[in-house]
Amino acid sequence: MDYIKIQENGINIVFGITEKNQLKLLHFSKADFNESDICKFGPECKQEDLGRKQQFIEEAFQLVQVSLSGYNRPYEKHGNKHIVTAPGYMLTYAGMDDEVNETGRKLTIYQEDKEVTHVCVETVMQFYNGTSMVRMYSTVKNEGDEIQTLEYISSFCYTGIEKEGNGNSDSKMRVRVPYNGWQKEMSVKDYSFGDVGLAQTQPGVYQRTSQVFEVTNTGNWSTKKYLPFGYIENKEAHTSLFWQIEHNGSWHYEISDQNTHFYVCVSGPTEVQSHWFKQLAKGESFTSVPVAVGVANDCYEEALGQLTGYRRQIRRPNKDNENLPVIFNDYMNCLFGDPTTEKELPLIDAAAECGCEYYVIDAGWYAPGEWWDSVGEWQECLERFPGGIREVTDYIRKKGMIPGVWLELEVMGINCEKAKQVPDDWFFVRHGKKVYDRSRYQLDFRNPQVIEHVNEVIERVVNDYGVGYIKMDYNIEPGIGTEINSDSVGQGLLEHEKAYLDWLDNVFKKYPDLVIENCSSGGLRIDYALLSRYSIQSTSDQEDYRNYSTIAANSATGVTPEQAAVWSYPMRQGNKEEVIYNMINAMLLRIHQSGHLAELPDDRLSLVKEGIACYKNIRSDIKTAIPFLPLDIADNEDMWVCSGLKLKDKAYLAVWKRQMEGKNNKRRNMRGDACSETTLSIPLGTLPFANDDIKANCIYPVNEPVDYDVKDNILTVIFDKPVMARLFKLW
Secondary structure (H helix, E strand, O other): EEEEEEEEEOOEEEEEEEOOOOOOEEEOOOOOHHHHOOOOOOOOHHHHHHHHHHHHHOOOEEEOOOOOOOOOOOOOOOOOOOOOOOHHHHOOOEEEEEEOOOOOEEEEEEEEEOOOOOEEEEEEEOOOOOOHHHHHHHHEOOOOOOOOOEEEEEEEEEEOOOOOOOOHHHHEEEEEEOOOOOOOOOOEEEEEEEOOOOOOOOOOOOOOOOEEEEEEEEEOOOOEEEEEEEEOOOOOOOOOEEEEEEOOOEEEEEEEEOOOOEEEEEOOOHHHHHHHOOOOOOOOOEOOOOEEEEEEEEEHHHHHHHHHHHHHHHOOOOOOOOOOOOOOHHHHHHHOOOOOHHHHHHHHHHHHHHHHEEEOOOOOOOOOOOOOHHHHOOOOOOOOOOHHHHHHHHHHHOOOOOOEEOOOEEEEEEEOOOHHHHHHHHOOOOOEEEOEEEEEEEOOOHHHHHHHHHHHHHHHHHHHHOOOOOHHHHHOOOOOOOOOOOOOOOHHHHHHHHHHHHHHHHHHHHOOOOOEOOOOOOOOOOOOOOOOOOOOEEOOOOOOOHHHHHHHOOHHHOOOOHEEEEEEEEEEEEOOHHHHHHHHHHHHOEEEEEHHHHOOOOHHHHHHHHHHHHHHHHHHHHHOOEEEEOOOOOOOOOOOOEEEEOOOOOEEEEEEEEEEOOOOOOOOOOOOOEEEOOOOEEOOOOOOOOOOOOEEEEEEOOOOOOOEEEEOOOEEOOEEEEEEEEEEEEO
16 A cells, blocks of 8 residues: 655644555544554454455545445445445545645545546645644535436545554543533533443454444534534543534534444535435536544643634634624623613613723614514614614714624514515425424525625615624524425525525625624524634523533633623622622623623622723733633533633633532532632643743732632632632733
């Protein structure tokens, strides 16, 4: 076998070219390649076993899995695994281009099947300077005369994820699952392979399980159950492999076994999971969704650091992520979708007094009374704003802030008058009927008339209402897709999602200074198809500030800190520690201030002002810092939560303590450091400036006492109240 070895940005990649001229991805790791890792048959390896090596390599290690309808898959795959695909296993190597562009090195790999299906496959691997990550996608093209039906195509497929090291996978392999959900975003869990049904049998024995560990989304809420992110680590080899699926709809990844190895396959929509297929006539092609893949040591914090740097590179350049302005929004634990001029004016005064720089009028500004099922036209409501909404937005600008409004442009309510007048092809349709969800219809952005409609709304709110910020919400799940003008409902959904991204690109091109927040019932579309365009992401609709600390602490799994909007909503009936906790939830990310600020007593309002002032002093560091997780991931049941941001010469660390009725209140510390109901010891040794003389200072709040000490690269804090939080600077 001939090898092609690629070493770039700390990633070691090895391709093999077989005697049959087939390309195999044999290695993708931080570790060096060891040929003997490819086939291991245990300590009593027999000579005849070596002959199986060629068979194993022939059956597995495909760079791309491609499945077309009507072709045999001769090797055993067991169940719904996306391996041994046809023509995936038949592709032969046709060459490689190796070039360098402004982003970094770029490989373009060509494969083809000239004998049976007459398709060719082109795989792009784009490296990014300064990160150990590569973005991958593949394009399959039909060069034959017969129509081909594409059922599956991978964006990343790698066999041998466990191969480094001598121990079996049960002892050395871990997988982290990024659960997501309404008010429970960013809930990361750590499992062994055995915990998720992937226990290894005897090392070297040919495994034939039908068990597949699947993480899948089907529908238009891209992160309603999981984030589109995966992380595997090998504790023996001290390596990790991680990936991010950059798609705003249906996606899938799976981990299972093949030929004594474990593999991972990552893709967009599939026929089995997503009701998706695409027909390709002669000359037609299809490109898979992009997937970014990275390598690191077996350290989750290090992986998130690489991912954060990569996300910053692929994001649309914008002033919002440079300046990190403070945003007030009138919704959460405040007006809750019932705005009026009378209610807004005192809030505007209070927000300006506290130092907010944007002021957003949330839901309800467009209709009187109950408005849920009538949305869709987005005209100002004079019953709520007798002098017009422009009177209020002008007042916001007079107070030195930029006004914003809430929109949900992708839907129309079933009682919207315009929805009753337009044809069905404005909407998703299945089985000949418009698709309903929560008394809403889903607009189809492939329809040019829909684009005209939403463009008119944007023009009106920006030019007529004087808006510079839009909170773009999305509160339905229209399911598997639409049957109109599409081979499959899944393909209809995919085409709609691409059309939505194209529309969004055009909006930012026309209004480059407009800030648009990505919101989907909080964080149910946290994906980098959208976040490479949107500058800011709503992380949650969590209404209990104590639960929000977990979301804030784990937020780097889903989004860069300067894009992660976190609510801070001091309660009417609260105390100083409640205000402090609320503020610290947001102060290392993006502040989404809310709450009835005009009704807070002076001592509690002063803590809001102090928090915002402190944030403005440190926000220039936030946009370049990377995650710091001295206690590893946070859990919803943890009493103690801790996370921060680090730079070369300093770091910021948020520490929370919560004792809540009805919770286990685990005094958990995953790294085994000292922890009790009042005291927490936090290791600082991974900081780039760690030494015997690390200094710490509580920078918020300044005048509320707290006991802490730093010694031997450990910060020890004593929180003597049931609910407390403090923000520290380390240097």
